[in-house]
Amino acid sequence: MDSWKVKKKFFTFSIIPGFAWIMVFFFLPLAFVWIMSFGEKSNIIDVVITGTLDNYTRAFDRVYFKVLAHSFLISLITTFICLIISLPIAFLISFSSRRIKTFLLILIILPFWTNLLIRTYSLIAILRTEGHVNKILEFLWIKINNVLLFLGIYDGQLTPNEFIPLNLLYNNFSVIFGLVYIYIPFMIIPIYVVLDKFDKSYIEASLDLGAGQIKTLFKIIIPLIYPGIISGVLLVLIPCLGSFVTPDLLGGSNSQMIGNVIERQFKSANDWPFGAALSFLLIYITIGLILIHSLFSKKIVEEKIL
Amino acid sequence: MYKNNRGISRRNLILGSSAFAAGLTLSPYSSNAYSSKEENKLNFYNWDTYIGEDTLSNFKSETGVVTKIDFFADNDELFAKLREGNPGYDVIVPSNNFVEKMIEANMLSPLNHNKIKNISNIETRFLNASFDKNRKYSLPYMWGTMGIGYAKDKVKEIPDSWSFIYESDKYSGRIAMLSEAADVIGMGLKYLGHSINSKNPSHYKEVEELIISQKKHIKVFAEDNGQDLLASRDVYLAQEWNGDVGQVMLEDNNIDYLIPKEGSLIWEDCLCIPNGAPHPNNAHKFIDYIYDANVGAEIADYIQYATPNKAARKLLGDDYNKNTSIFPEESVLDKCESQLYLGEDILKIIEDSWTRIRAA
DSSP states (O other): OOOTTTSHHHHHHHHHHHHHHHIIIIIHHHHHHHHHTTEEEOSSSOEEEOOOOHHHHHHTSHHHHHHHHHHHHHHHHHHHHHHHHHHHHHHHHHTSOHHHHHHHHHHHHGGGGSOHHHHHHHHHHHHSTTSHHHHHHHHHHHHHHHHHHHHTOOOSSSSOSSOOOOOOSSSHHHHHHHHHHHHHHHHHHHHHHHHHHSOTHHHHHHHHTTOOHHHHIIIIIHHHTHHHHHHHHHHHHHHHHTOOHHHHHHOOTTOOOHHHHHHHHHTTTOOHHHHHHHHHHHHHHHHHHHHHHHHHHHHHHHHHHO | OHHHHHHHHHHHHHHHHHHHHHHHHHHHHHTTTTSSSOOSEEEEEEETTOSOSSHHHHHHHHHOOEEEEEEESSHHHHHHHHHTSOOSOSEEOOBHHHHHHHHHTTOEEOOOGGGOGGGGGBOGGGSSBTTBGGGSSEEEEEEEEEEEEEETTTOSSOOOSTHHHHSOOTTTTOEEEESOHHHHHHHHHHHTTSOTTOOOHHHHHHHHHHHHHHGGGEEEEESSOHHHHHHTTSOSEEEEEHHHHHHHHTTOTTEEEEOOTTOOEEEEEEEEEETTOSOHHHHHHHHHHHTSHHHHHHHHHHHOOBOSBHHHHHTSOHHHHTOTTTSOOHHHHTTOEEOOOOOHHHHHHHHHHHHHHHHO
């Protein structure tokens, strides 16, 4: 392929559509929101741009820090669980034969063919008190009790007298469960892409030269697929931070995330300038995360060269 | 197969998008905005499952007007959609406090009562309203109450007080509150003996503290599914709207609904024409049609909410008219209030304390 330095004209023209798309549908609307964040409500529907910083100072209230901290905690736990589950799955896919590999990749992408809301509602049906999980547990409980009775050792001590359904829904557990379920493909795919290009003979070499399985994993594989892991972490962490549908539908009384607060500013609170300021606060945090990421990857590249 | 499909669908996409573009450029001319006669169309923006099954198709066969219906889930969504200008709706169904808010924001067109001759079917007490003097902008569509839905097989006593929801650990972890700040906090005010339309910030502080200390006993602030949570016994007590609980009561004899002794709020959803409606004549025709006795009866029978249409009520039996969860007794109604539009400053107090409650 020709370098962009050789065919400058061709490359200039070919980036115009994408550039125009991003300008019109991303930066322009974002600019409106940014300008709105320096405005004030003058009546029920009108906003006057006064250049005020009040919306930002208001966003530094303790309660919003608390909400942000909670959102971070939920998102970090989600990202960590995604990572732990994704690593073996990505390994499995990249070590499979070609046909199985395609099949497995389709399985990963398949959930995207269904709307997010429908997937979230079906989680409600699975997790609620009379949901599928509790139904299966109750069935097992009855069977185990019958066996114990049959063996004559049942005295009501080994298992509770009646089946107590687990509280799986409307708490932070169900929010994390829902987020992991929704965002895990974004972790699996970048890790898989890096693993797929990864020369498997490194693993053989490491094992042949006497490193154990675990040492090979942490000293050879993980450092080499590190870029994939970092991309996956960002792709999961950032949308998690702004999520609001999942905590709304699956969360309990303590599951408010910053996305819910922002959504309310645009709806029931009818305070678009403040909502805009909160949105931008979240965007600045995201930009900060990406900056940290780029600093780290730069450091890694430098280390490798040295 | 996959490849073939892709080729066809891309061509369809181009065809489709050019048709869409043509539609966009032609629509201002075909809407007859400047001629006296309107095209036979009507855009209706309504709550989901909130009209009779055949009402719209009957309206079409009677008048030739084709109605396109869109749904909103709450008043905030309706308001947010119309805030930056009417996207083309002719008839909308906001609740009383939002009617007041939209009048204040100059978003509604005055109704021409002469064009709505079936207005005579509406009960007289609905022909004036605190939120809309002489019904200049709105006419009542349906009304109802907020109360407690409860599972009779799980609750030992009749939960006839808001204290069961707002200040009790008796059914800890089995209580659902609504998720709208104004409704939850408003009812907290009522429980503490204040008006739900209080403008005193210290009252709001009291309610905030009350709900924060009750929070550990509340399972969920339910979006719009308190009745489903009751039906599945995820909760035993739910703060809910009468019609929503009524729907599950039809299927489950062990669920009941009551208005607590402290009183509650009465809501009223209204038919309004937003400013900039493209088909105002059809909108009036439609509103008139809704107040026809037979049409009103069909709607009320299907959606099981209380209708202000007295001619329609005469056509319906006792299981509708004598149902106390639809039509509470007068003595109970006397203790209820309607929510007023309290102004943006009070709304900010409510929303901020809601954020603190949810974060606590």
